[in-house]
Amino acid sequence: MVLQVHHRIVTHRIRIKDIALQAGVSTGTVDRVLHNRGEVSQATRDKILSLIQESDYTPNLAAKSLANRNPYRIAVLIPEGDVTNPYWKMPLRGIRRAAREIRDYNTGIEIYRFDMDSRSSFQTRLTEVLKSNPAGVVLAPVFQDQAAEFLKQLNDKGIPCVLIDSRLRKSNYLSAFGQDALKSGFLAARLMCFGIRPGSSILLLKLARPDGIIHHLSRRAKGFSGYIGKCTPSKDISIRTLTIDLTAPGEPAASLDKAMAEQPDIAGIFVTSSRASVVAEYMESRNKSEIILIGYDLTEANRKYLKNGTIDFLISQKPDDQGYNSIMTLCRYLVFKLLPVRIQYSPIDIITKENIDFYQT
Amino acid sequence: MVLQVHHRIVTHRIRIKDIALQAGVSTGTVDRVLHNRGEVSQATRDKILSLIQESDYTPNLAAKSLANRNPYRIAVLIPEGDVTNPYWKMPLRGIRRAAREIRDYNTGIEIYRFDMDSRSSFQTRLTEVLKSNPAGVVLAPVFQDQAAEFLKQLNDKGIPCVLIDSRLRKSNYLSAFGQDALKSGFLAARLMCFGIRPGSSILLLKLARPDGIIHHLSRRAKGFSGYIGKCTPSKDISIRTLTIDLTAPGEPAASLDKAMAEQPDIAGIFVTSSRASVVAEYMESRNKSEIILIGYDLTEANRKYLKNGTIDFLISQKPDDQGYNSIMTLCRYLVFKLLPVRIQYSPIDIITKENIDFYQT
DNA sequence: CTGAAAGCGCTTACAG
DNA sequence: CTGAAAGCGCTTACAG
Numbered sequence: 184m185v186l187q188v189h190h191r192i193v194t195h196r197i198r199i200k201d202i203a204l205q206a207g208v209s210t211g212t213v214d215r216v217l218h219n220r221g222e223v224s225q226a227t228r229d230k231i232l233s234l235i236q237e238s239d240y241t242p243n244l245a246a247k248s249l250a251n252r253n254p255y256r257i258a259v260l261i262p263e264g265d266v267t268n269p270y271w272k273m274p275l276r277g278i279r280r281a282a283r284e285i286r287d288y289n290t291g292i293e294i295y296r297f298d299m300d301s302r303s304s305f306q307t308r309l310t311e312v313l314k315s316n317p318a319g320v321v322l323a324p325v326f327q328d329q330a331a332e333f334l335k336q337l338n339d340k341g342i343p344c345v346l347i348d349s350r351l352r353k354s355n356y357l358s359a360f361g362q363d364a365l366k367s368g369f370l371a372a373r374l375m376c377f378g379i380r381p382g383s384s385i386l387l388l389k390l391a392r393p394d395g396i397i398h399h400l401s402r403r404a405k406g407f408s409g410y411i412g413k414c415t416p417s418k419d420i421s422i423r424t425l426t427i428d429l430t431a432p433g434e435p436a437a438s439l440d441k442a443m444a445e446q447p448d449i450a451g452i453f454v455t456s457s458r459a460s461v462v463a464e465y466m467e468s469r470n471k472s473e474i475i476l477i478g479y480d481l482t483e484a485n486r487k488y489l490k491n492g493t494i495d496f497l498i499s500q501k502p503d504d505q506g507y508n509s510i511m512t513l514c515r516y517l518v519f520k521l522l523p524v525r526i527q528y529s530p531i532d533i534i535t536k537e538n539i540d541f542y543q544t
Numbered sequence: 545m546v547l548q549v550h551h552r553i554v555t556h557r558i559r560i561k562d563i564a565l566q567a568g569v570s571t572g573t574v575d576r577v578l579h580n581r582g583e584v585s586q587a588t589r590d591k592i593l594s595l596i597q598e599s600d601y602t603p604n605l606a607a608k609s610l611a612n613r614n615p616y617r618i619a620v621l622i623p624e625g626d627v628t629n630p631y632w633k634m635p636l637r638g639i640r641r642a643a644r645e646i647r648d649y650n651t652g653i654e655i656y657r658f659d660m661d662s663r664s665s666f667q668t669r670l671t672e673v674l675k676s677n678p679a680g681v682v683l684a685p686v687f688q689d690q691a692a693e694f695l696k697q698l699n700d701k702g703i704p705c706v707l708i709d710s711r712l713r714k715s716n717y718l719s720a721f722g723q724d725a726l727k728s729g730f731l732a733a734r735l736m737c738f739g740i741r742p743g744s745s746i747l748l749l750k751l752a753r754p755d756g757i758i759h760h761l762s763r764r765a766k767g768f769s770g771y772i773g774k775c776t777p778s779k780d781i782s783i784r785t786l787t788i789d790l791t792a793p794g795e796p797a798a799s800l801d802k803a804m805a806e807q808p809d810i811a812g813i814f815v816t817s818s819r820a821s822v823v824a825e826y827m828e829s830r831n832k833s834e835i836i837l838i839g840y841d842l843t844e845a846n847r848k849y850l851k852n853g854t855i856d857f858l859i860s861q862k863p864d865d866q867g868y869n870s871i872m873t874l875c876r877y878l879v880f881k882l883l884p885v886r887i888q889y890s891p892i893d894i895i896t897k898e899n900i901d902f903y904q905t
Numbered sequence: 906c907t908g909a910a911a912g913c914g915c916t917t918a919c920a921g
Numbered sequence: 922c923t924g925a926a927a928g929c930g931c932t933t934a935c936a937g
Contacts, residue, residue, distance in 0.1 A: 196647060198914060199915065210915080211916085211925080212924075214917090215922095227923090243648050243914050245605075245606045245609045245648045245914080245915095246929090247914080247915055249604070249606045249928095249931090250916045250928075287606050362902075366901075369898045377739040377856075378738040495738075529902065530902045530903055531898070532894075533893075533896075535734060535894075536734075538728075538731050541890065541891045541892045559929095569907075569908085570907065570909075571931080572909080575932065575933090579932090588906085604930050604931070607913090608930080609931090610929090610930080610932095611930075611932045612931085
């Protein structure tokens with residue numbers, strides 16, 4: 184049945200059965216060549232292959248997943264999310280959303296969480312995951328050397344792995360989700376330069392974790408500084424970098440008070456991490472809300488200060504989607520044998536008081 | 545089989561069969577109460593209903609769509625997209641993407657396009673669609689009175705309709721996709737105020753269509769003006785509105801030249817439509833690229849001028865997603881009986897030279 | 906009012 | 922190397 188309507192032709196889908204009929208074989212044989220399960224003579228194989236080419240056959244995914252009997256277990260290794268580390272609550276939401284959807288594909292997830300400040304807790308979880316022998320793994324490779332070793336072991340066992348929120352050089356993985364941290368630094372700087380009054384200075388704020396050298400935080404800083412360097416001539420902006428350990432007593436107020444006293448012309452602050460809220464809190468306490476404040480991530484705390492205007496811009500990378508897509512990518516690979524692209528960049532979204540209510544995720 | 549692992553329990557899904565077994569009836573009977581197809585005694589009905597409550601049964605969508613035999617036809621009514629109207633190419637991409645996916649759900653689409661400047665072409669298409677008796681309709685209600693009448697007729701025939709790119713007061717429809725145009729005008733103004741130097745003026749540019757009074761374009765203008773009114777005190781900004789008919793000979797250069805001559809302190813231009821590119825072209829020809837230019841939509845032409853810096857910001861609403869979601873909403877309703885929310889707001893995204901490469905859609 | 910059976914398109918043992 | 926058959930969870934005539 185072919186029915187012509189306005190720029191579009193609706194036809195019946197081609198099924199395995201149709202191919203089999205044309206080739207004069209059974210559906211089982213077509214399935215064998217479709218999945219390279221061997222045990223087919225070269226002659227019939229060629230015939231079927233060419234039939235498939237011509238017919239633009241695409242499998243019915245609903246039928247595929249229904250017929251698929253073996254359940255898959257996906258292990259997810261991500262940091263715990265708490266007050267000092269609010270970021271990781273966000274991808275987790277997406278992960279749970281994906282988990283609900285893939286139940287129909289006979290696939291479940293197991294979540295393993297580690298302490299972002301503890302190498303040993305990371306290692307403990309890695310070992311547990313390896314022992315549980317999952318069908319696939321989603322991994323936040325926070326400690327890079329251990330993660331690389333882990334990926335090797337997964338590779339030996341033929342277990343596919345999707346990386347979330349960073350890449351890993353020279354390792355073997357199915358796909359990696361991440362941001363272009365350098366470019367996001369550019370963007371922050373562009374916004375800062377756009378709004379700041381000429382002749383003032385900017386504070387680049389690194390809120391350090393005890394153990395953590397989070398790679399993409401320094402990339403953000405680098406991108407920011409690099410861009411400011413370019414825009415300086417026209418606006419005469421100076422930039423100063425400050426690192427504060429938030430776990431130290433009296434911080435960040437102590438260090439910020441000192442910086443402000445030394446440099447009263449500070450008109451903009453850029454925070455490389457998701458903790459801009461603690462700076463906003465400080466600024467409100469010192470009546471300095473007119474300073475331009477740019478940070479990252481739509482955490483609960485940041486959201487509040489964006490809405491009241493103390494934070495001017497937040498840059499976000501749809502962490503929810505990142506979590507969701509990491510699971511879906513792995514699931515599609517396991518269930519449908521769909522190969523993903525190797526690097527999947529997150530968006531670099533600009534969120535303000537005005538558009539936050541419409542921001543999805 | 546229940547297996548406890550790190551914060552998560554994996555169990556076998558409950559099936560209709562399980563419910564039937566517990567209730568001591570056949571699967572057919574369970575199906576009848578599940579879909580309110582009547583013909584079930586009150587007693588067994590109550591029993592099954594309570595069983596379903598307790599068991600948190602959710603249907604296997606893969607199986608559902610596989611078993612679903614009747615094919616659905618969705619009619620899509622949208623404007624033609626051409627040079628003077630580049631916007632409509634974008635949702636169409638999403639519509640086509642959705643069309644590919646829903647083939648597995650036994651659902652196809654038919655596209656009917658009309659001339660945005662011609663009431664009669666709209667009416668012609670409406671009549672055709674009505675005659676073709678589709679299972680559902682996706683409609684861009686450009687001519688509102690005719691669209692309202694059309695919705696009434698669909699309603700009488702029990703055909704569900706999803707609106708795209710605007711709402712319609714007091715009409716009956718399944719769901720509507722749209723932007724909050726007023727808020728997007730706020731956002732544009734916020735960006736403009738953030739970057740513009742104090743004491744200068746802004747041009748609010750309406751590029752009129754011959755026939756078209758597109759409702760959301762004037763909402764954008766209203767939002768923009770309203771916000772500028774608020775920010776004026778601190779920065780002393782004046783605003784001037786100009787309407788240009790692009791189909792008139794020598795435009796937009798003639799009108800813009802005149803405006804610039806009268807008001808040499810213009811430091812920012814806001815274009816309410818997707819045609820900022822024609823203003824960018826003008827600015828380049830007059831060596832005025834330093835003027836802040838803010839517009840809408842990631843058309844090919846706009847993209848070029850955003851990348852080279854002539855356009856500073858584009859506001860986008862993920863039109864691709866809007867197209868995609870409108871079809872998927874209708875399909876889920878038809879196939880799975882899933883009721884959507886009535887209003888689905890699009891995001892109000894800010895796109896710049898720095899983040900455009902990572903913008904999805 | 907209710908049940909038994911066939912079928913959606915695919916996969917997977919099993920038998921030859 | 923190949924085919925026939927059963928099964929995934931749901932829907933849908935059909936028979937009683």
